[in-house]
Amino acid sequence: MNGATNITPDLSMNGSSTTNGYHTNGIHTTNGAHTNSVHTTNGTHMNGNASNGTSSADIIKKLKLDISSNGVQNGSSHAGNHVFDDGALLQKILEITNREKLVAGMTEKEKVVEFRQPEELKALLELSIERSGCSNDELDEIMEKVVKYSVRTQHPHFYNQLYGGIDEVGLGGAWLTEALNTNQYTFEVAPVFLLVEQFVMQWMVELLGWQDGDGIFAPGGSISNMYGLVLARYQRHPEVKKQGIFGMKPLTAFVSDQSHYSISKSANWLGIGMDHVIKVPSDDQGKMIPSELKKAIEVSRDDGCEPFFVCATAGTTVLGAYDDLEAISQICTKEKMWLHVDGCWGGSAMLSQKHKHLLNGIDKVDSIAWNPHKMLGASLQCSCFVTRHKRLLQESNSANASYLFQQDKYYDVSYDTGDKSIQCGRKVDAFKLWFMLRVYGLDKCEKKVDAAFDAARHLHSEVVRRSGFRSVLPSYQCTNVGFWYIPPSLQNRTENQEWWKKLSEVAPAIKARMVKDGTLMIGYQPLSNKNYVNFFRMVTTGTPTPTSQHMDFVLDEIERLGNDL
Known part of the structure; x- marks a missing residue:
């Protein structure tokens, strides 16, 4: 900010003098330009008279050219002592991304993670x-360390969560939205992205088999699920929007005992109360038992x-x-209850001709949450909520802020x-999904889903075939495979309580070894x-x-890591 000027041309915020330089708050230039200057010789004023006919637009254009060709010295401009060159920053990030194969091309030769304990990592990062x-x-060191010590979710052997690597096209869409840096609330500031989101929502409505509907992209599946509760409550009691829930009969929501915790958290936020989220028993496969749902509704009433x-x-x-x-x-139709589907993980099956039967009846539900950032590989985060009720999102959530949603x-x-x-404020997440669908077409997206299911089926067959492995369930519906090593x-021991206690310690021990390796x-x-x-929960995306x-390697590696336990 205050350094001498040895680089030509120079962009300085508070320098003293330049030759053929540019100042925004300088005193004097020779053949220079000022934005707030007193005098120039053959120069230009931003707030004065131009002695040589040069316009403000010409200066700005010249400044932009100089920045792009030479880079901004964001601080002291002495060669070798300046701070980062932001003209080259993005290029460096791209180089690291490609060199480290963060998007594509990573193999088993690279590590999934270079693990360090929290305190050790804190010292290494110099925060x-x-x-x-x-x-x-x-700056180079910062970027290298961030990459080195982060988990490589693009690695073929990252199966830790319900998402995997990022799709290249999805990443491209994300980069565009980040660079354009806008908000998804009005056509005024996001004309393209508003139209994209509306198109994607209509496509979803048709995919689900509905005649009409509406939707919105949300910051993750938990919020998408919460929208379901918000709309259901508003439809039942629209007065809640202004009057609140005080004095009302307690509302109860029903989920399976295998459901995601987001419904309970949403009940907390919405004043429904976590105790009023009733967990319905599931069968041996983990599916909600409809007859138990009926009983639970009757008991609640x-x-x-x-x-x-x-x-x-x-x-x-x-x-x-x-x-x-x-x-x-x-049951919901008979009881006049809202039916929401948490399809955040398994909803991608609706893109597959082979597997869409898993969602039979989806055309009869009131709403669904779906996360394309999971099985499809759109960049985090990419989550949508869709409802068959056309105007309910607007009615239940509108606040009519006059400074943003003017009607004239x-x-x-x-x-x-x-x-x-x-x-x-809302990120432009719809574009990431639309960009993938538009570039790839539905056929390739379907192949992504089918590949995940095929890999899971192969893994399960190997678990059943190999000695030393045991499947938790006889079969699986989605791409989850649970198993014990x-x-x-x-092996060949009496499977009593002590045996199961020891088996419970095997998965954590192997997990620690695989991460450290x-x-x-x-x-x-x-x-x-x-x-x-404790059992391993393997998921494929x-x-x-x-x-x-890849699946064979997983079992081979687990056996190698745990053979001596």
């Missing part, structure tokens, strides 16, 4: 913030509560179960859709309501494309 910026060398909402799941988090939407929808604008204000969101020390990342957990001790060889 302190100084008054002065960082140098180019320091007898207790003086008002049942109003059911959340079925299309692809549960752990066992990958798809609830019977046909049977549950019949210079265009059709029906395209200003931001008031139907619970947010004000039984080391030689526990960096060869593999798979989740594990117990399932207490099914009396299952469509990005990067999983293969049978």
